[in-house]
Amino acid sequence: MKRICVGILAHVDAGKTTCVESMLYNAGNIRKMGRVDHQDTFLDYDQQERDRGITIYSKEAKYKWNDSEIYILDTPGHVDFSSEMERVLSVLDLAIVLINGQDGVQSHTQTIWKCLEHYKVPTLIFINKMDISYQAREELMEDLITKIHSNCIDYLDSQKDEKLALVNENMLNEYLEEGKISLESIQSSIYKRECFPCFFGSALKNEGIIELMDALCELSLPKVYPDEFGARIFKISSDEKNNRLVHVKITGGTLSAKQKLSEEEKIDQIRIYSGRQFTMVDTAEAGMVCALKGLNGFEAGQGLGFEKDMSKPLLNAYMNYELLLPEGVDALQMMRY
Structure with missing residues (x-):
């Protein structure tokens, strides 16, 4: 297919x-x-x-x-x-x-x-x-x-x-x-x-x-993917229980639930989303788009496996802003809000 x-x-x-x-x-x-x-x-x-x-x-x-x-x-x-x-x-x-x-x-x-x-x-x-x-x-x-x-x-x-x-x-x-x-x-x-x-x-x-x-x-042309594992992260989100989700497209090989991506990072679940609903799968294959639960150290634009990180984005924000806190307010405490 x-x-x-x-x-x-x-x-x-x-x-x-x-x-x-x-x-x-x-x-x-x-x-x-x-x-x-x-x-x-x-x-x-x-x-x-x-x-x-x-x-x-x-x-x-x-x-x-x-x-x-x-x-x-x-x-x-x-x-x-x-x-x-x-x-x-x-x-x-x-x-x-x-x-x-x-x-x-x-x-x-x-x-x-x-x-x-x-x-x-x-x-x-x-x-x-x-x-x-x-x-x-x-x-x-x-x-x-x-x-x-x-x-x-x-x-x-x-x-x-x-x-x-x-x-x-x-x-x-x-x-x-x-x-x-x-x-x-x-x-x-x-x-x-x-x-x-x-x-x-x-x-x-x-x-x-x-x-x-x-x-x-x-x-659309059928795509041939390599056997070696690769994936690209395009979004970070949170589910209704505030679990962090890393959204990826698999660009080569396969990815399995409970698989370790590093010494500290292991995939807890692989979810296939359609709207707010999802189904859990044990394995994601090349060409699939899925969300990974359990990863904390990755960000949008990063590559996994053989994929390299994205280069600098083409578009920049139209405006930059700075939050000026009142004198004596702890910036670290304000981060929680």
Whole structure:
């Protein structure tokens, strides 16, 4: 079974969480689609997120579709939480960038795109909210071609092969000889970041989502992982009992519960999360995304096994701040608050 780790990225209010909600509904993981404005979505379960109607923390969900195992990561869209989004990029096999069909490409969309270029993440594009957009598909495609990349291609357009033929010389020759472009050639060009298939729909009305889910499985390349153990940490969180959790993607070999990662650090549990719910497993294999309980000395961005630590983040905070305490107040005591 092919395992695919997918990130959903967008400018705030493009509909990322609703898109994931629709995917999980179609896959049979949830019986009813929640809504951000109703404060009942599957992934935005933190009270601050529900109160404000935004995603603050990256979240994981897992579903199966077309013989593929999908690990989907919903990321914050607000610029203030960009560092949380960037940490996820290092573990993705594929990204889906959402564009609000009402607004088109926005400034933060371009920032996200630069990050995807930096981390070399293959990318699909979903233009959302087409049910309420006043812009035509052609206008939105022109916006993408102008502001994002000249090889953004409407993948469900009947003329798509003609446009794909212009991506590189090999695809042009293939089109001239065969009259069409093979799936293998399209997959290869996507993973080289030479072309970016685009899809249209409305996540809220579950329109175009099944086509996106099908394309996600069809266009992703099967990944071959090494036998040697490796993993990358992309998030640190706490569960409801305040247990520290280290979220990783396994990039090689296997990892077992009760396994020691150092003299001081031993894995207590391996959890596969989907929203706030999780299942415990004895072993995690390459390609899986999981949370490890029992580790205290690791931080986001670190590599385990053969993986090296991440380099300096591309994005920095817009503002720095300093807490000035009244004279005579012990800073160490204040840390607890």
